[in-house]
Amino acid sequence: MRKTFLSLAACAFLALAFTFAGPNASAQKQRHAPIRLQAGTFTPTLGETLNNENTPQAEGEANGSGYYLVQFNGPVRAQWKQALTDAGAEIVAYVPDFAFKVRMSASQARTASSLQNVAWVGAFLPAYKSSPTLQRGALAAYTVRVERGADVQATIAAISAAGAQVVNFEEDILRVAATAAQVDAIARVSAVAWIENYVLPEKHNEYGGGVILGANIANANGYDGSTQIAAVADTGLGDGTKAGAHPDIPASRIVKINNWPGKTDICFTKIFNDGPIDADSGHGTHTSGSVLSNGGASGEGKGVAPAAQLVFQATENYAQVNALCLPPGTPTQGYYLTGLPDKLQNLFAQAYKQGARIHSNSWGAAVSGDYNANSAEVDDYAWKKKDLTITFSSGNSGTDANKNGIVDFGSVGAPATAKNVITVGASENDRQGHWECDTSLTYQSHDLYQTGETCSSMGGQNLLGTYGQRYPDSFPVNPLKNDVTAGNQEQMAAWSSRGPVDDGRIKPDLVAPGTWLLSASQNLYQEGYGDPKNPRLKEYAWDGWGMPRNEFYKYMGGTSMSNPLVAGAATVVRDYYQKAHGINATSALVKATLINSAVDMLDENNDGVNDDKYPIPNNHEGWGRVNVADATDGTRQFVEEKPGVETKKKRNYQYTLPGGQPFKVTLVWTDYPSTEAAARNLVNDLDLLVVSPSGAKYKGNVFAHGWGKTGGKFDAINNVENVYVQSAEAGTWTVRVRGANVPYGPQPFALVVQGP
Structure with missing residues (x-):
């Protein structure tokens, strides 16, 4: 050798x-x-x-x-x-x-x-x-990660000696202002692990969980989140108090409202700390409602887990922002997520300490599939706390730039590119024709598509519009151009970010409705309901999409809206495992359960034909649309394998089937965090093999037309592997999980099986 x-x-x-x-x-x-x-x-x-x-x-x-x-x-x-x-x-x-x-x-x-x-x-x-795509300027903002275990202060001193300015740091994550030449000097500092462009995080909202996701059925069966605490990190919550959060999010179910104002630095040159109020868009109140609101008197806006408790982390404030840290044309002052820490583990740690075991995040940075420092941070914390299920919205960067009528691939934001989260895309909502607005409001809609209209002039129903009408530059040709933005639950939201991520992993993991989502509205600065204007902006709060349903509920859209529905579904699944099986489910088990029970959508290309042209797994919907009713119906067997497997070791499981029915096997593991420098981010590689009674072998993620097939290669990229056999032969099937390469072992995993 x-x-x-x-x-x-x-x-x-x-x-x-x-x-x-x-x-x-x-x-x-x-x-x-x-x-x-x-x-x-x-x-x-x-x-x-x-x-x-x-x-x-x-x-x-x-x-x-x-x-x-x-x-x-x-x-x-x-x-x-x-x-x-x-x-x-x-x-x-x-x-x-x-x-x-x-x-x-x-x-x-x-x-x-x-x-x-x-x-x-x-x-x-x-x-x-650094990546070859690192963008360098005369002066720009960068995120720099120091090697684990290295002397941070000595590293800061070395970077400063190179002429760059360390403007902020949290533990091993630095915010640095540097010229192109200084970036090269920073890279020569031994303890510098990674350098990337700083990209400002943004909310993933755009200018029917109960029925479509099956939450009403799960809730009726007793799985409503009552044993769980869910955390939401977002803009703010109502008026910032437990009593004033929202009428349908009672103070008795709010564990804690935390304020994260952030710190001034080269990006945020001035921050006006408003506390945890939801002053501008109502984004945080809306997402919280989707997770766990009781719903209005007629059931409108009910969350997926209406009995769960809430930990809220308010991260938005009015700020003045350096243009160095913004995309061209972005306002240099306004409401921004100033409180999101560079060291994201601190955000999760606070919520975990306060009892949360689900963490919902409807924000991210538009990095086109990169696995960045934030992605690694999230994976690291998930590895350490394997019973915390973290969800992230995939982003709203979907577009048809090449004008072929199909949404382009590779637009998932970060940290949604992390391995150990549930990355959520947006499908279309279908409220069965119910898009009501409040006819007592006499002002004209601020929605550009509804210009000149009042609620009454629209007949009491919001005008939805097509993707081409609302986003003409992004969707200039059919079928996307003339597709209505809601009304078909089998279709994707055109702007939902698509996978794969840069190393080829399947993303998003799952989808849920994200267009014209009705949920809780903040109780501040609302036009037409007797509130004053926001004193900082000298204008009223955003109405969301179209015009509000009433004083307490409004429509919004984006993967920001689909993500909390899946966070609510994860809350209900954890509640199910607690009540039905008496266990504190790991994030791997929750994720595996939601994936195994998901529905393959039939019109991912939005052409109006339910032909399943892009069967699962695909870069539009991932593994499908969440179905929390099926996830909690008690028909699935599961294994939580602890401590797991080492390299070349294996576990075998056998299942006896009557034959003629689908047999679905899902393997998920919370993987060790990757270094950002790696081109492939899977660390511990497990292989799934399913063997029929007659000896036919099905490898994980080898699919054709939405179902598993024999042959192919073992997957060495994803930490989610599925074998779905459309019509299983009768007899005893063997499910084998093998450690192909486990550098950080042993590797625990979760296995969910539907069919026996």
Whole structure:
């Protein structure tokens, strides 16, 4: 076995290449596996590199250590890792394929290169610390992550010495203002792990959970969220008090309202702390209502989990914003999510400490599928707290830019690109013709499509409009152009962000209605109901889509609206497992249950024909539309495997079937967090194999026409794997879960089976 070693002394600035023969080179077969980085993919054991020998190296740390890649000769075994750490290396992160980023000295690197089963050791170069798509400007804002366990203050000092300005930091996440040349200097700081453009998070709203999702049936069966606490991180809640949140979100069900005002820095130059009120759009009140509102007297606006308790985290305030941190043309003052911390784990930790085991997030940054620092943060916390189910809206960046009548792929925002969340897209709502507005309101609608209309002039019903009428630049051709924005539950919302994410993972995971969603309205600054105007804006609060239903409920749209419906569904599923089985369900089990019971939509391309042209799994709906009634009907078997499996280990489960019925198997695991530098973000790779009584083998995620098929390859990208057999033969089926490559084991998992 031949091993290549790139030496990096603490003060070195040039790469030097060395080649070593392992102690058992003649006995082992060399396995040539690539290193997959965002910066590029290369196979070092074949002599391939991304950088020439004159590439500047990262400066060593004060103790003489540096960062290296150590690649093993195949799927990682626990004893191989132990030998590496025994040699003095500190393992920092996994990098595919079969490699680790480690902290060690040059002499320790030489020792590591001689270890049995080590194929290659090389320096972790500055060029590996950012994506080739990193946008550089004369002066721009960046997010910089410091290596785990490194000296943050020393790293800040080194960045400052390079001329850049560290304007804010939370633990190992830095906000930095830098020129293009300074970015290169920052990359040469040894303890800098990753550099990315700072992208301001935004709400995912755009200018019928009970029936469509089956929540009414689940609630009637006793699964209403009463054993659960759900957290919502959003703009604000009503007037900021428990008593004034909303008439149908009673104070008795609100655990805590937390205020996150944020801190001033180069982006937010001034913040006006309004407290936890919902002063502008009513976004936070609306999303909270979708999760757990009691609903109005006639049942309108009822949440999916109407008996759950609420932890609210208010993150929006009026602010003055530096244009450096905004997309072109965005106002430099207004209401922004100033309170969202760079260290997102602190947000989740507060809610978790206050009892929440579901966390709903209808916001994100438009990064077109990137796995960024926020994505890694979310995955890290989910790994640590495996009983916290986190949901994120996928974003509203769907568009038909190439004018082919199909929404373009690859637009999911972050942190929705994380592996361990439920990423939620938006389908169309269908209220069976009920789009009523309040005829007592005499002012003209502020909805551009309804210009000049009052509620009465529209006949007491909001005019919905088509995607082409409302978004002419985004959807210029049919069938999207003339498709009405609501009324067909089998269709997707055209603007819902599509997958896949950059490493090829299937996203979104699930969808729920997100157009013309009726939910709770904030009780401040409402036009026509006797309120004053917002003193900061000198105008009334946003009416949402069209005109309000009444003083307490209004319509809104976006994946912001679909996400809380799925968060509510997750709350109900946890409630089901608590009441029916007496367990505190893991996020993997909740996610697997919702996916296994989801409905394959029939008109994802919005052409008006229910032909299922794009069967699951696909980049429009992922695994389908949530059906919480089926998720809680008690017909599914489940396994929570703890502690899980190691590399090359397996678990077998057998199920006896009568035959002739569908057999659906879903495997989900909460994966170890990836490094942002990796081009593939799956760390612990499990394989799902389902074997029929006659020996036919079905691998996870090998599908045709919406159902599993034999053949194909094992999935090495997703941490969700399904086998759906349309008509199972009678007899005993074997379900096998195997650890293909588990660098951080053992790996727990959840298995949900429908059919026995």
